Amino acid sequence: MSELRQNLATKEWVIIATERAKRPEEFKSRKEKKELPAFNPACPFCPGNESNTPGETLRISDDGGWKVRSFPNKFAALSKEGERRRKIEGIERWLNGVGIHEVIAETPLHNLTTALLPVENIELILGAYRARYLDILNDPRIELIIIFKNHGEAAGTSLEHPHSQLIATPVVPTQVRNRLEDAMRYFDDTGECVYCKMMAEEIKAKERILIETEHFISFVLYAALSPFHTWILPKRHTSSFGDITDEEIKDMAGILKNVLARFYYGLDDPNFNYVIRSAPTGGGVKEYFHWYLSIVPRLTKTAGFELGSGMFINISMPEDNAKFLREVRIPK
Amino acid sequence: MSELRQNLATKEWVIIATERAKRPEEFKSRKEKKELPAFNPACPFCPGNESNTPGETLRISDDGGWKVRSFPNKFAALSKEGERRRKIEGIERWLNGVGIHEVIAETPLHNLTTALLPVENIELILGAYRARYLDILNDPRIELIIIFKNHGEAAGTSLEHPHSQLIATPVVPTQVRNRLEDAMRYFDDTGECVYCKMMAEEIKAKERILIETEHFISFVLYAALSPFHTWILPKRHTSSFGDITDEEIKDMAGILKNVLARFYYGLDDPNFNYVIRSAPTGGGVKEYFHWYLSIVPRLTKTAGFELGSGMFINISMPEDNAKFLREVRIPK
Numbered sequence: 001m002s003e004l005r006q007n008l009a010t011k012e013w014v015i016i017a018t019e020r021a022k023r024p025e026e027f028k029s030r031k032e033k034k035e036l037p038a039f040n041p042a043c044p045f046c047p048g049n050e051s052n053t054p055g056e057t058l059r060i061s062d063d064g065g066w067k068v069r070s071f072p073n074k075f076a077a078l079s080k081e082g083e084r085r086r087k088i089e090g091i092e093r094w095l096n097g098v099g100i101h102e103v104i105a106e107t108p109l110h111n112l113t114t115a116l117l118p119v120e121n122i123e124l125i126l127g128a129y130r131a132r133y134l135d136i137l138n139d140p141r142i143e144l145i146i147i148f149k150n151h152g153e154a155a156g157t158s159l160e161h162p163h164s165q166l167i168a169t170p171v172v173p174t175q176v177r178n179r180l181e182d183a184m185r186y187f188d189d190t191g192e193c194v195y196c197k198m199m200a201e202e203i204k205a206k207e208r209i210l211i212e213t214e215h216f217i218s219f220v221l222y223a224a225l226s227p228f229h230t231w232i233l234p235k236r237h238t239s240s241f242g243d244i245t246d247e248e249i250k251d252m253a254g255i256l257k258n259v260l261a262r263f264y265y266g267l268d269d270p271n272f273n274y275v276i277r278s279a280p281t282g283g284g285v286k287e288y289f290h291w292y293l294s295i296v297p298r299l300t301k302t303a304g305f306e307l308g309s310g311m312f313i314n315i316s317m318p319e320d321n322a323k324f325l326r327e328v329r330i331p332k
Numbered sequence: 333m334s335e336l337r338q339n340l341a342t343k344e345w346v347i348i349a350t351e352r353a354k355r356p357e358e359f360k361s362r363k364e365k366k367e368l369p370a371f372n373p374a375c376p377f378c379p380g381n382e383s384n385t386p387g388e389t390l391r392i393s394d395d396g397g398w399k400v401r402s403f404p405n406k407f408a409a410l411s412k413e414g415e416r417r418r419k420i421e422g423i424e425r426w427l428n429g430v431g432i433h434e435v436i437a438e439t440p441l442h443n444l445t446t447a448l449l450p451v452e453n454i455e456l457i458l459g460a461y462r463a464r465y466l467d468i469l470n471d472p473r474i475e476l477i478i479i480f481k482n483h484g485e486a487a488g489t490s491l492e493h494p495h496s497q498l499i500a501t502p503v504v505p506t507q508v509r510n511r512l513e514d515a516m517r518y519f520d521d522t523g524e525c526v527y528c529k530m531m532a533e534e535i536k537a538k539e540r541i542l543i544e545t546e547h548f549i550s551f552v553l554y555a556a557l558s559p560f561h562t563w564i565l566p567k568r569h570t571s572s573f574g575d576i577t578d579e580e581i582k583d584m585a586g587i588l589k590n591v592l593a594r595f596y597y598g599l600d601d602p603n604f605n606y607v608i609r610s611a612p613t614g615g616g617v618k619e620y621f622h623w624y625l626s627i628v629p630r631l632t633k634t635a636g637f638e639l640g641s642g643m644f645i646n647i648s649m650p651e652d653n654a655k656f657l658r659e660v661r662i663p664k
Binding site for chain 1: 333334335336337338340342343344345347348349350351352407408409410411414422423424425426427428429430476478480481482486487488489497499501502503505506507508510529530533534536537554555605606607608609626628633634635636637639640641642643645
């Protein structure tokens with residue numbers, strides 16, 4: 001019989017459907033292996049083509065070249081210029097599209113991916129995330145900063161060059177507001193951060209843990225919305241990704257590479273998204289919310305049921321997923 | 333410049349990104365046309381193969397054969413048997429997977445789709461939905477009944493034979509709970525059903541309306557989450573799909589066929605999902621909620637931003653989508 005599980009923090013229910021369950025190895029990506037060149041002259045993010053991506057917002061230099069760069073997205077969903085204007089008229093609740101939409105080119109090399117990058121490089125990427133986050137944090141028009149990565153076509157990217165994106169929105173999205181409210185209720189009821197509680201319980205239960213480092217812990221979610229849905233959570237309670245220290249960045253680079261290498265080698269380089277979920281801007285550290293990074297491999301499709309209920313069906317067992325990923329052998 | 337719009341009822345914000353906007357005709361499906369046979373001996377839903385789908389829950393007969401049938405899903409996400417049991421232990425919020433998961437075979441013919449079916453046939457399908465809905469409504473283990481259709485591979489189906497599904501869950505999904513609360517707040521503030529209000533405003537604004545019939549109205553949403561995101565809303569206020577009358581079913585069959593024919597001819601038979609959103613079971617008619625049918629063509633992909641914020645980016649203008657669909661010529 002299948003079962004329903006609820007994520008203690010987000011309150012989302014998922015159906016773990018064992019009737020159609022697959023074994024972890026059945027989720028291996030079947031995409032054709034394509035040998036990519038280290039440099040592609042037609043790629044807008046490759047070195048030499050920087051003039052295609054003007055308005056650089058950050059550059060980590062490397063004799064003559066760069067190691068990490070950020071710049072405005074050419075097809076930005078939101079525009080940097082202008083004041084935030086709101087209109088409420090009949091059913092029209094409207095805001096002009098002010099905000100920030102940037103690309104972070106993660107390395108000059110066209111053919112790498114996080115699992116294969118040197119850990120020092122990942123440290124620079126996370127440092128770039130923090131620098132851009134902190135820079136934007138004080139923009140009074142911005143309510144939320146979302147840093148994310150789309151890897152592979154099924155994850156919504158068309159560009160091969162390793163890159164992440166940042167979108168800063170002039171509103172708090174409804175889903176985020178609802179989650180904050182639920183976390184606040186939990187705090188009111190118990191005096192605890194619900195994410196700290198989840199972390200403590202996962203450490204006790206052990207069976208879904210992938211890896212624990214000095215400052216972070218990574219586990220497949222008890223109520224994983226889809227196969228291999230994984231979080232990386234900082235042990236130190238803070239609601240804002242902007243608070244991450246240098247030491248934590250170094251540690252996080254290691255755990256992020258390790259977890260993504262387990263996906264890369266265990267599931268044959270699957271398409272995936274990751275996203276950093278941080279509290280809305282303003283107001284200092286919130287005791288009831290905790291930032292984290294969520295990784296969602298794109299191995300299945302959503303359909304009418306998910307659209308019509310917001311509830312997911314996961315055709316794999318989180319504990320089996322975790323065991324499988326723990327046993328992946330990562331080449332040195 | 334792009335703009336942000338909020339759905340008055342669901343409170344969801346969407347970015348209408350005009351920088352990357354496409355014209356409506358650019359969304360035409362590019363899938364290869366495949367001539368399907370009217371009968372496929374290997375199809376489990378085709379006549380003659382009824383023994384592959386045992387436990388029939390409904391049959392609308394037609395001399396010797398059937399016109400519409402429903403039966404348990406062979407790979408059911410939830411199981412019909414057993415009591416609802418709940419476990420709360422540490423972070424584990426758990427329920428056994430009781431519930432109902434059925435398939436509604438919409439016609440014996442393998443190669444049809446709603447846009448091409450005779451309207452009398454669609455009337456029978458909607459009648460079957462209502463019959464199954466009302467039958468399940470009194471099951472005390474059930475909290476919500478979701479009726480949906482997945483059309484085409486990108487919409488999550490692998491079976492060609494025209495069919496819909498019904499899933500009845502033993503919990504109210506979080507997203508549904510949040511929407512009900514927001515609708516209740518609106519009612520408290522204004523004394524009006526927010527969906528009735530939206531309908532009245534859309535009728536006044538005209539520009540997003542696709543078609544209006546005696547009992548229903550269909551429009552592209554002001555804050556459409558994706559291109560051509562459309563609702564069909566009953567004019568009579570009622571929160572439960574189970575309340576639909578025979579006369580309304582007849583009228584709804586016509587409007588559903590008409591709207592889906594606009595998609596079929598205008599966008600070359602796109603993949604789509606539709607879902608009937610109805611209030612949770614029990615407690616009679618709720619004055620603050622209103623049932624409706626939502627149609628989501630699957631023309632774009634979601635990525636890390638949507639995952640990380642619950643907010644969507646729509647690369648088309650709802651008013652342009654509506655104009656395009658209004659102008660589609662449906663062959664007689």
